[in-house]
Amino acid sequence: MKKGVETRQRILDIAEAAVLAKGFAATSIDEIIAEAGITKSGFFYHFKDKNQLAREMVLRFTDANERMFNEVFGRGRELADDPLQAFLIGLKLLAETLADVQSKHPGCIVASICYQERLFDREVVEMTRQFTVGWTARLRGYLVEIANVYPATGVDLDALAESLGCMIDGAIILGKMMGDPGRVERQVLAYRNLVKLSFSSSVHATVPASFLLAAE
Amino acid sequence: MKKGVETRQRILDIAEAAVLAKGFAATSIDEIIAEAGITKSGFFYHFKDKNQLAREMVLRFTDANERMFNEVFGRGRELADDPLQAFLIGLKLLAETLADVQSKHPGCIVASICYQERLFDREVVEMTRQFTVGWTARLRGYLVEIANVYPATGVDLDALAESLGCMIDGAIILGKMMGDPGRVERQVLAYRNLVKLSFSSSVHATVPASFLLAAE
DNA sequence: TCAAAAACCGTACCAACGGTATGGTGAATC
DNA sequence: GATTCACCATACCGTTGGTACGGTTTTTGA
Numbered sequence: 001m002k003k004g005v006e007t008r009q010r011i012l013d014i015a016e017a018a019v020l021a022k023g024f025a026a027t028s029i030d031e032i033i034a035e036a037g038i039t040k041s042g043f044f045y046h047f048k049d050k051n052q053l054a055r056e057m058v059l060r061f062t063d064a065n066e067r068m069f070n071e072v073f074g075r076g077r078e079l080a081d082d083p084l085q086a087f088l089i090g091l092k093l094l095a096e097t098l099a100d101v102q103s104k105h106p107g108c109i110v111a112s113i114c115y116q117e118r119l120f121d122r123e124v125v126e127m128t129r130q131f132t133v134g135w136t137a138r139l140r141g142y143l144v145e146i147a148n149v150y151p152a153t154g155v156d157l158d159a160l161a162e163s164l165g166c167m168i169d170g171a172i173i174l175g176k177m178m179g180d181p182g183r184v185e186r187q188v189l190a191y192r193n194l195v196k197l198s199f200s201s202s203v204h205a206t207v208p209a210s211f212l213l214a215a216e
Numbered sequence: 217m218k219k220g221v222e223t224r225q226r227i228l229d230i231a232e233a234a235v236l237a238k239g240f241a242a243t244s245i246d247e248i249i250a251e252a253g254i255t256k257s258g259f260f261y262h263f264k265d266k267n268q269l270a271r272e273m274v275l276r277f278t279d280a281n282e283r284m285f286n287e288v289f290g291r292g293r294e295l296a297d298d299p300l301q302a303f304l305i306g307l308k309l310l311a312e313t314l315a316d317v318q319s320k321h322p323g324c325i326v327a328s329i330c331y332q333e334r335l336f337d338r339e340v341v342e343m344t345r346q347f348t349v350g351w352t353a354r355l356r357g358y359l360v361e362i363a364n365v366y367p368a369t370g371v372d373l374d375a376l377a378e379s380l381g382c383m384i385d386g387a388i389i390l391g392k393m394m395g396d397p398g399r400v401e402r403q404v405l406a407y408r409n410l411v412k413l414s415f416s417s418s419v420h421a422t423v424p425a426s427f428l429l430a431a432e
Numbered sequence: 433t434c435a436a437a438a439a440c441c442g443t444a445c446c447a448a449c450g451g452t453a454t455g456g457t458g459a460a461t462c
Numbered sequence: 463g464a465t466t467c468a469c470c471a472t473a474c475c476g477t478t479g480g481t482a483c484g485g486t487t488t489t490t491g492a
Contacts, residue, residue: 003439003440003489004440007439007440022332022334023241023331023333023334023335024241025241025335026332026333026334026335028477029479029480030479038441039442040442041443042439042440045439045440046439046440049480050480111331114389114392115239115323115332115389116238116239116332117238117242118237118239118242125393129393132390132393155409156402156405156409159402159403159406162387162390162402162406163383163406165386166383166385166387166389166390166399166403167382168386169382169390170381170383170384170387171378173327173330173385174382176330176333177326177341177345178345178348178349183378183382186372186374186375187382189375190372190410193414197410197413197414198413219460219467219469220467223468223469244448244450245449245450245451246448246449255471256470257471258468258469258470260451261467262469264451265451266450
């Protein structure tokens with residue numbers, strides 16, 4: 001009952017690396033079992049089909065990410081009482097952590113699935129959606145907390161909450177395309193700057209609305 | 217020599233819609249030819265393989281986008297002399313245009329390819345890369361122009377140039393996942409706000425002459 | 433220790449898909 | 463009026479995801 005878990009884990013390791021490197025469709029089962037040193041029967045003993053493989057890969061990925069977010073933003077909370085400072089620290093740590101992770105296995109399982117929806121069943125897609133919903137809700141929570149201390153007028157908190165995820169996913173794509181995973185870190189820091197600017201109301205006050213809204 | 221072009225066009229239309237909806241791998245040739253009302257032989261008469269189909273789809277997509285960018289940012293230039301205002305107008309128009317396009321066929325061919333690299337040959341991947349390089353260079357050009365008028369200290373122009381593309385691609389993913397293409401417009405507007413904030417924070421430090429005149 | 437369950441292996445097979453090959457045919461074009 | 467264009471029909475090939483089923487070894491709980 002223990003060796004089975006280990007083999008399962010090994011299959012998932014190999015599959016994840018392959019999927020991030022070349023997509024789900026281009027990752028054949030034959031290739032996975034060859035690297036894992038098992039047979040096709042062995043594979044299908046653990047996973048009834050490719051969809052279940054996807055399901056467990058998503059679960060693994062989302063769990064790992066959830067832990068990571070708890071880590072960095074929890075650490076931010078530990079190091080600063082002020083919600084804005086805590087969040088900014090969390091973002092800095094997130095940037096560093098992502099830079100490290102992306103340099104090893106560039107890619108996002110969740111994003112890679114969304115562009116190949118029809119390859120997966122409803123359950124897999126729903127899992128990626130739930131993860132995304134949870135992530136944006138978390139971000140929004142942080143921002144609302146900050147907004148209570150630093151009232152920011154004219155800032156769309158929902159859009160701002162979604163921006164980080166967008167910038168990360170976009171940066172991953174950019175990084176993959178350019179062969180430079182470092183873009184992810186830069187974009188997270190760019191987001192950090194956006195948050196700083198959004199909640200520094202003193203700047204808002206010094207600039208007359210007529211000037212900034214001239215282009216509206 | 218005319219009917220051939222028309223059929224070719226029809227195949228590309230069908231393929232593009234299918235690829236954006238369910239990914240390149242999940243789009244079978246059988247399915248395309250069924251919808252186009254031709255046979256397999258007919259398909260391979262026009263495209264020697266699936267890679268050439270991809271190549272022409274990318275070309276179509278990038279051309280259309282290039283035209284769109286010229287349109288919106290050109291219009292911005294027409295409506296305002298100030299580079300910042302011109303850019304902000306361009307972004308507003310871009311947001312509207314993208315909202316319209318995405319509501320019809322949500323997705324980005326270039327991004328969809330990057331997560332399935334191995335399905336395509338070098339040429340296709342290189343085309344998407346060149347498009348991305350051109351796009352960020354264009355953005356950077358606009359920002360440098362703006363920075364000449366509104367010196368912004370502590371702003372990473374390269375990162376800021378890349379942010380828009382990241383936010384759009386990320387928002388497309390988010391939109392696809394949530395079934396709401398409207399996210400793209402919101403993120404472009406969020407970027408617009410980021411640009412505004414980035415170049416207004418310098419106003420109190422280094423006040424440009426144009427600002428003093430406008431304030432009077 | 434021993435039977436049962438878990439963790440596989442081997443082989444054979446199927447349908448779908450991308451792609452090739454070959455030999456046509458009606459229509460447009462030069 | 464010959465040639466090229468724009469296809470159609472049929473047959474075939476290799477790969478891949480997946481099924482079926484029976485056999486074997488390894489682990490484990492009683």
